Amino acid sequence: MDTIYDSLQAIQATILQAKRTAHRDDEILLLAVSKAQPSDKIRVAYLAGQRAFGENYVQEAINKQEQLLDCAIEWHFIGPIQSNKTQLVAQHFDWVHSVDRLKIAARLNEARPSSLTPLNVCIQINSSDEESKSGVDIGSLATLAEAISTMPNLKLRGLMAIPAPTKDLAKQRAQFKIVGDAFKTLKHTFELDTLSIGMSDDYVAAIHEGATIVRIGSAIFGARASNFKNEN
Ligand SMILES: *Cc1c(COP(=O)(O)O)cnc(C)c1O
16 A cells, blocks of 8 residues: 555645745645545554544544554544534544534533543634535624634634535635635634645645645545445
């Protein structure tokens, strides 16, 4: 599985190049999205130096965490959160990118064990006005951010978004700019440092619009197995 190592190297080089063209010298975290990938592939990426991994399904993630207890991995939950899964998410992750309503935030805050540091939280926003998309509308963002900022066991870090996929670089940038602008506005009121935007096919555009975390799956691990059992 040499290719995971090669892919990580290539993506880090592309990130560096995009930072240069965007005249940025701040840090960008590469989050390796390992949903539907077996734990041995995560281990290969870990041995190549990768430390932050993103998962979408709670039970699938916990199963893999148990097989990787010897690895100092930072686990990020990036999938839709059902309210009956908030306790497990609060116990088993360092970050949650996909908080999009007050009820979920309150349940995560309540369930976060006091023995752990506050759970790092991004609010997922709906930047494209499509009804089917998850994420809070930009108009309701400030209210949700205000509520989360008072919760002692959560640490509000920033925003996450998943714009509609497109191959058109200008369209990618236009969509990410909406998110980046919302982030800038919110930073007037809250101390935030995280903009989680960009996936395998659009992370260069996201970096130009201010991404501080790019969430990349298939470009690292290859296509996901459609028959992977996630037991969510
Ligand atoms: C699957 C997923 C990714 C990674 O997608 P790729 O196209 O494989 O890079 C990133 N973010 C979220 C929220 C995802 O569900």
